[in-house]
Structure formats: structure tokens, C-alpha cells
Amino acid sequence: MDLTTFWFGAIAFLFVGYFVLEGFDFGVGVLMRTFGRDDAERRLLLGTIGPVWDGNEVWLITGAGAMFAAFPHWYATVFSGFYLPMLLILLALIVRGVAIEFRGKRADRAWRGRWDLAILVGSVLPALLWGLVFANIVRGVPLAADHDYAGGLVDLLNPFALLGAAAFGAVFVLHGAVFVALKTTGEVRDRANALAARFGPVAVALLLGFLAWMLGDVRRDPVAVALGIGAAVAAVAALVANRRRREGWAFAGTAAAIGLTVIALFTALYPAVLPSTTDPAGTLTVANAAASPYPLKVMTVVAGVFLPLVLLYQGWTYWVFRRRLSVTR
Amino acid sequence: MDALDVARWQFGVTTVYHFLFVPLTIGLGPLVATFQTLWHRTGNPRYLRLTHFYGKLFLINFAMGVVTGIVQEFQFGMNWSDYSRYVGDVFGAPLAMEALLAFFLESTFLGLWIFGWKKLPRRIHLATIWTAALGSVLSMFFILAANSWMQNPVGYRMNPDTGRPELTDIWAVLTNKVALITFPHTLAAAFMVAGALLVAVSIWHVARRPGQDTAEHRFALRFGAWVTLVATAAIVFTGDIQGKIMTEVQPMKMAAAEALYRTEAPASFSAFTIGTLDGSREVFAIKLPYLLSFLATGNPTASVQGIDDLQTQYAAQYGPGNYAPIVPVTYWSFRVMVGLGIAAGAIALLVLWSQRRGRTPSNRWLVRAGLVLPLLPLGASTAGWLFTEMGRQPWIVFGELLTRNGVSRSVSLTEVLTSFLAFTLIYALLAVIEGRLLFRYARAGLPPDEPEPDESAGDEDVPALAGAY
Numbered sequence: 071m072d073l074t075t076f077w078f079g080a081i082a083f084l085f086v087g088y089f090v091l092e093g094f095d096f097g098v099g100v101l102m103r104t105f106g107r108d109d110a111e112r113r114l115l116l117g118t119i120g121p122v123w124d125g126n127e128v129w130l131i132t133g134a135g136a137m138f139a140a141f142p143h144w145y146a147t148v149f150s151g152f153y154l155p156m157l158l159i160l161l162a163l164i165v166r167g168v169a170i171e172f173r174g175k176r177a178d179r180a181w182r183g184r185w186d187l188a189i190l191v192g193s194v195l196p197a198l199l200w201g202l203v204f205a206n207i208v209r210g211v212p213l214a215a216d217h218d219y220a221g222g223l224v225d226l227l228n229p230f231a232l233l234g235a236a237a238f239g240a241v242f243v244l245h246g247a248v249f250v251a252l253k254t255t256g257e258v259r260d261r262a263n264a265l266a267a268r269f270g271p272v273a274v275a276l277l278l279g280f281l282a283w284m285l286g287d288v289r290r291d292p293v294a295v296a297l298g299i300g301a302a303v304a305a306v307a308a309l310v311a312n313r314r315r316r317e318g319w320a321f322a323g324t325a326a327a328i329g330l331t332v333i334a335l336f337t338a339l340y341p342a343v344l345p346s347t348t349d350p351a352g353t354l355t356v357a358n359a360a361a362s363p364y365p366l367k368v369m370t371v372v373a374g375v376f377l378p379l380v381l382l383y384q385g386w387t388y389w390v391f392r393r394r395l396s397v398t399r
Numbered sequence: 400m401d402a403l404d405v406a407r408w409q410f411g412v413t414t415v416y417h418f419l420f421v422p423l424t425i426g427l428g429p430l431v432a433t434f435q436t437l438w439h440r441t442g443n444p445r446y447l448r449l450t451h452f453y454g455k456l457f458l459i460n461f462a463m464g465v466v467t468g469i470v471q472e473f474q475f476g477m478n479w480s481d482y483s484r485y486v487g488d489v490f491g492a493p494l495a496m497e498a499l500l501a502f503f504l505e506s507t508f509l510g511l512w513i514f515g516w517k518k519l520p521r522r523i524h525l526a527t528i529w530t531a532a533l534g535s536v537l538s539m540f541f542i543l544a545a546n547s548w549m550q551n552p553v554g555y556r557m558n559p560d561t562g563r564p565e566l567t568d569i570w571a572v573l574t575n576k577v578a579l580i581t582f583p584h585t586l587a588a589a590f591m592v593a594g595a596l597l598v599a600v601s602i603w604h605v606a607r608r609p610g611q612d613t614a615e616h617r618f619a620l621r622f623g624a625w626v627t628l629v630a631t632a633a634i635v636f637t638g639d640i641q642g643k644i645m646t647e648v649q650p651m652k653m654a655a656a657e658a659l660y661r662t663e664a665p666a667s668f669s670a671f672t673i674g675t676l677d678g679s680r681e682v683f684a685i686k687l688p689y690l691l692s693f694l695a696t697g698n699p700t701a702s703v704q705g706i707d708d709l710q711t712q713y714a715a716q717y718g719p720g721n722y723a724p725i726v727p728v729t730y731w732s733f734r735v736m737v738g739l740g741i742a743a744g745a746i747a748l749l750v751l752w753s754q755r756r757g758r759t760p761s762n763r764w765l766v767r768a769g770l771v772l773p774l775l776p777l778g779a780s781t782a783g784w785l786f787t788e789m790g791r792q793p794w795i796v797f798g799e800l801l802t803r804n805g806v807s808r809s810v811s812l813t814e815v816l817t818s819f820l821a822f823t824l825i826y827a828l829l830a831v832i833e834g835r836l837l838f839r840y841a842r843a844g845l846p847p848d849e850p851e852p853d854e855s856a857g858d859e860d861v862p863a864l865a866g867a868y
Contacts, residue, residue, distance in 0.1 A: 128506050149477045384507055390515060
């Protein structure tokens with residue numbers, strides 16, 4: 071396997087990590103006002119992601135940094151081409167991050183209410199927009215021969231991408247609900263379990279629709295189809311596990327569904343990294359978007375040493391905070 | 400006005416804003432860790448209370464540094480995509496290393512520190528704050544290495560087919576002499592800001608609200624003043640070396656720092672100049688003979704190249720064009736940086752003197768100066784960045800790529816303007832909120848003795864503990 075393919079895989083891995091991890095903390099952010107009926111419950115919900123959400127977000131920073139280092143042209147075209155979605159994602163992540171940290175710093179109800187709203191908006195927007203962005207990446211966008219984006223905002227708002235947005239958003243909410251059921255006790259846990267049961271089928275239907283459209287029509291690739299079927303099975307299994315209140319399995323199911331969907335998407339995309347829907351010469355591939363071999367080699371060594379270390383200490387963090395939380399009033 | 404101008408303004412505004420929070424994060428982390436270490440070693444609850452108190456201020460500030468930092472990473476691709484295509488081969492690696500080696504460390508271990516008070520053994524818990532602080536410091540190194548490559552490109556070759564630089568030696572990039580001197584210089588600036596924050600907060604409690612926890616605040620005041628003072632010495636020392644390296648690799652920047660148009664030997668340094676509006680001719684100046692030659696080379700009589708000569712030389716080397724930065728900006732930002740930095744050190748020294756043998760700082764003006772002290776190193780840092788980045792212009796990568804050729808061609812004026820306005824508005828709003836929150840907590844003073852912070856406690860219910868939500 072050459073280094074460009076390896077780095078394509080590494081970036082896929084980083085985005086799998088990002089969506090599996092930040093996916094549930096987006097979901098918790100969306101559901102906080104629904105599950106948390108009073109301030110103590112909302113604090114509890116934030117407490118479930120408190121020690122980890124910032125570390126989860128670093129998966130994005132690393133994924134984008136790895137794109138920059140390994141595929142500068144991919145990074146340049148995606149970030150400049152998807153300008154307004156990226157801008158909204160940034161604004162949402164700013165507001166969300168500050169809101170999570172600042173909400174508890176004053177007791178006043180209006181203060182906390184405003185930050186609760188900020189957490190909701192700041193979690194909904196990126197959940198939807200990442201779906202929009204990645205659906206467009208696999209579908210392709212108008213690119214000029216020099217690989218610069220040649221479309222407008224309207225080109226990004228095609229039906230397939232909108233379905234991608236809905237599917238990502240819904241699945242993250244389900245993932246968040248299942249996570250809350252796994253991490254809390256008492257009424258909050260029951261509410262999360264009930265919501266996952268009621269809303270789950272909708273989310274899974276959206277995901278299946280997205281997978282079917284992507285793998286049946288947008289990009290046909292047998293390996294990706296197998297992965298997509300795996301994602302669908304995992305999603306359905308998560309619903310079954312949730313009904314039986316096997317929360318650990320349900321969470322493993324949603325995590326696997328998200329992870330396999332992202333891997334299927336990257337597999338379907340390969341060897342392109344951003345197909346052009348207009349000028350075929352504009353298509354970016356692992357070959358023409360890549361950095362030269364030396365920096366890829368350097369990055370391979372660095373990632374080979376430090377990524378396992380990151381997994382180790384992040385895994386340890388989840389272990390330290392493995393206990394369920396309960397409301398203290 | 401075109402998209403290029405707006406993209407430049409946006410980069411300037413978002414970067415300066417980001418760097419108001421970064422130095423405090425980087426400087427305050429080790430200071431909080433020091434308080435906790437003192438508590439660990441002595442068992443004296445005074446240090447634990449200081450840990451919680453400054454830990455809280457640290458976290459309020461940290462959040463702002465993180466969220467404004469994501470903007471920086473996205474911005475290269477969004478507004479400067481041609482720059483990203485051009486430099487990605489070299490510039491991407493330190494950026495990716497920053498995320499992988501530093502940001503993961505910082506955020507994961509900070510999460511452990513905030514929420515781990517009761518869950519982790521004391522010794523391990525202490526190690527988490529030090530590890531998080533190490534992550535912050537590492538991140539500074541990598542981003543400065545990336546920036547230093549733009550000032551002094553090394554470790555690459557030009558690919559004749561693509562016309563783009565390709566990385567050939569990562570070690571050369573990481574040990575770029577500009578990076579090796581900029582790192583301690585910027586680190587010292589971070590400690591100045593953090594030390595100055597300790598001075599401002601504790602002098603308020605000592606001089607304006609005496610009686611409550613005076614011993615603790617007096618300790619923090621002395622400690623903060625010492626940190627500021629030592630950091631000032633470090634910044635002068637490293638700045639001096641940095642100036643000489645700059646003269647060597649970017650002589651135009653040194654000439655522009657002095658607005659030296661004609662090559663002179665020996666060259667004098669002007670403390671103050673009133674010039675014509677375009678900055679090309681002086682009307683009145685206070686000059687210190689030999690000083691520029693000494694700052695630039697270490698030799699008081701050496702020749703220092705002037706802007707006009709360098710312009711002629713660059714035009715011959717790179718083709719016709721204007722290769723001088725905006726001289727009034729570089730001239731004044733350099734002086735503001737040096738002036739504010741030295742003033743901060745002097746105030747720190749006076750604060751220390753005013754506390755000699757158990758005295759309390761009582762001079763009204765000194766107390767006032769202490770209260771605004773953090774603004775001085777923050778202003779100096781801002782001026783320093785303006786100087787080093789504006790002084791590199793018209794280049795985005797010195798000698799290789801002009802700033803105007805780095806902008807995204809596919810992004811419209813409307814789009815850049817939208818994002819510029821959105822960031823400016825949201826940043827202004829958040830600055831007000833964060834400023835008021837910092838004041839509120841700084842004023843509230845130390846948390847009560849013990850009880851240990853509880854992760855599920857709302858902060859306001861158990862005031863000012865380092866617990867979380």
C-alpha cells in the first residue's frame with residue numbers, strides 16, 4: 071500500500087473517531103433541554119460529556135490538520151469551496167464551546183437559559199452541516215481544471231446532500247440519547263431510553279435511505295456496499311438493544327453504525343478525494359491532491375508513535391469517568 | 400476594497416484576538432500547576448485555595464483560546480486556499496503535529512484535571528495539570544515553527560514542475576533558528592501576561608479589599624511580580640538575539656523597524672520620530688547613536704542596510720515591485736512592543752519593592768499601575784505580532800510567495816465580508832461576556848477552605864471551586 075492510500079485511510083480513521091465521539095456529544099447538546107427538566111438534570115447531562123467533549127473535538131482539528139499535511143489540495147478546495155457551511159460550523163463550535171464552559175459560571179436563570187439555547191444551536195448546526203459537507207464530498211461538486219471550486223452555495227444544497235445532513239443529524243441525536251441512557255441513572259436514563267425507542271426508527275430510516283442512495287446510485291463499490299450493509303445492521307441492532315435496555319450494546323451499535331457509514335463513504339470515494347461533477351480534469355484524487363513522499367513518510371512515523379498514545383490516554387479518560395452519574399440536588 | 404483586503408483584515412483581527420487568550424492559557428497553566436504542587440508538597444490549604452481560584456480564571460480563559468483557535472486552522476483553507484496549496488507540503492506537517500502531539504494532550508488532560516479531583520489519586524491528579532500545561536507549551540512550539548518557516552523558509556526544495564516548495568528536512572523546519580529563538584521569546588511573553596494577571600488580581604485584594612485572605616493574596620502578588628520580572632528579563636534577552644537573527648534573515652524587517660531608508664554605519668536608534676505622513680522623511684526625532692547597529696549585529700559601529708538599498712537589491716532579485724512593508728506600522732509597533740514590555744517589568748519591580756519586609760503596596764499610582772498591568776504585556780504581544788507579520792509583507796512566505804497570491808480565488812468578496820463581520824461581531828460579544836466573567840470571579844476572591852470540589856456541583860452553588868458544570 072502506498073503512502074497516499076495509507077494517509078487516505080488515516081484521515082478516514084480520524085473522521086471516524088471524530089464522528090463517533092463528537093457525534094454523541096452533539097446529540098447530548100441537542101437533547102439537553104429535552105431530557106433535562108431542571109437545572110440539576112441539565113448539569114448532570116453536561117457532566118456526562120464534560121471531561122471528554124473537548125478532547126473529542128481535537129479529532130476534528132487533527133483530521134483537518136492531517137488533510138492539510140497529506141493532501142493540501144483537498145484541504146484547500148474543501149475549505150474554500152464549502153465556505154458558508156464551514157463558516158457556520160465554526161460559529162456554531164465557538165458558541166457551543168464557550169456555552170458549555172460558561173453556563174455553570176453564574177447561578178442566574180436567564181444566564182443559564184441563554185447558554186442552554188446556545189448549546190442547542192451550537193450542537194444542531196454542526197451535526198447537520200457535517201452531513202451536508204461529507205455527502206457533497208462523496209457526491210462530488212463542480213470543480214475547475216485547476217481544482218478550485220467552481221460552483222455556488224446552491225450546488226451544495228442538492229437533495230442527496232440534504233438527506234446526508236438529515237441522516238447525520240438524526241443519527242447523532244440517537245447516538246446521544248443512547249449515550250445518556252448509558253451514562254445516567256433514574257428518570258433521565260428512562261427518558262433517554264424512551265426517546266431513543268421512539269425517535270430511533272426515524273433516525274435509522276434516514277441513515278438507511280442515505281446509505282442506499284450513496285451506494286446504489288452516487289458511487290457503486292462492492293466493498294463499500296458490504297460496509298454499508300454492516301452499518302445498517304449495526305443501526306438496527308442498536309434499536310433492538312435499546313428496546314431491551316441493553317445500553318452498552320445499543321451504544322456500541324450506534325457507534326458502529328456511524329463508524330461503518332463513514333468508512334463506507336471513504337471507501338466509495340476512493341481513489342478520488344473530491345470528484346468533479348463538471349470538468350473531469352478537476353477531480354482531486356489521492357494522487358493529484360497529495361503532498362510529496364517525504365512529508366508523508368515523516369507524518370507516518372509521527373502518527374505511528376503518537377496516535378496509539380492518544381488512543382491509550384483518551385481510552386484511560388473514558389475508563390476514569392466510566393461510572394454512571396446521578397442527579398445531586 | 401476587494402476580497403484580498405478583507406481576507407487580510409480578517410486574518411489580522413482573528414489572530415490578534417486569538418492571541419489575547421493564548422498567552423494567558425500558556426502562562427497561567429504552569430502557575431496554577433505550581434500552586435497545586437506547593438499544596439501537594441506542603442499540605443498547606445492556602446495553596447489549594449489559590450489553585451482553585453486561579454484555576455477557575457484559567458478555565459474561563461482557556462475556553463476562549465480553544466474556540467478561537469479552531470478558526471485559525473480553518474481559515475488557511477477558507478480564505479487562503481492558494482497559500483495552502485502552495486505551502487501544504489511543508490506547513491501542513493507542523494500543523495498536524497500540533498494537533499496530534501499537543502492539542503490532544505492539552506484537552507484530554509485538562510478534562511481529567513477539571514473532573515478528576517475526587518476520582519484520581521492526588522499525585523496523578525497533579526500530573527494531569529502539568530501534562531495539560533506541557534500540551535499548551537508544545538502547541539506553541541509547533542505553531543511557531545510553522546510561522547517561522549514563513550519568515551525564514553528552510554528544509555525544502557522547489558519542485559520545478561509544480562513551482563511549489565517540497566519538504567526535504569523536517570528537522571531543519573523544527574530547528575529553524577527563527578523558531579528556536581521565537582519560541583522562548585513568545586513563551587516569556589506568555590509568562591509576563593500570566594504573572595501580570597496574578598499581580599492585578601492580588602493587588603486589588605491586598606490594597607483595595609484588605610483583611611480577607613491577605614496572606615494568600617500577598618503570596619500571589621509576590622509570586623506574580625517575580626514571574627513578570629523574570630519573564631521580562633527573559634524577553635529582553637531573547638528579543639536581543641531575535642533581532643540579530645532577523646537582521647540576518649529578514650534585513651528589510653529590521654530596516655523597517657527603524658524606518659532606516661539609507662544604509663548607515665554606525666546606525667542610530669530613534670526612540671521617537673515625527674515623520675511625514677508617508678513615513679519616508681523625518682521631521683523630528685530623538686536618536687540614540689550606535690544603538691541600532693548594536694541591536695542588529697552586536698557591533699556598535701557595524702553597517703545596517705537601509706530600505707532603499709534592500710528595495711533595489713530585491714527588485715533585481717525578484718523582479719519589479721515594492722518589497723518594503725508599511726513603514727509607520729513596523730516602526731511604531733516595534734516601539735510599542737519594547738516600550739510596553741519594559742514598562743511592565745518596571746512596574747513589577749516597583750510592586751516587589753513596595754512589598755519589601757512585609758509592607759503593603761500603598762502608593763495610589765502603583766496600585767493603579769498594578770491593576771492594569773496585564774494590559775501592558777498583552778499590548779506588547781499584539782504589537783510584536785503586528786510587527787513580525789506586517790514586517791514580512793509583501794511576502795506571505797518570505798522570498799517565495801507574495802501575500803496577494805495566497806488568497807482563495809474561488810471565494811467572493813461577499814463571502815469573505817460575511818465571515819469577517821460574523822467573526823468580528825461574535826468575538827466582540829464574547830470579549831464582553833468573558834471580561835465580565837473574569838472580573839466577577841477575580842473579585843469574588845478565594846473559595847472557602849476545603850471542601851474538595853465536586854464535579855456535579857454547580858459552580859455558583861459552591862463558589863469558585865475548580866469543579867465544573
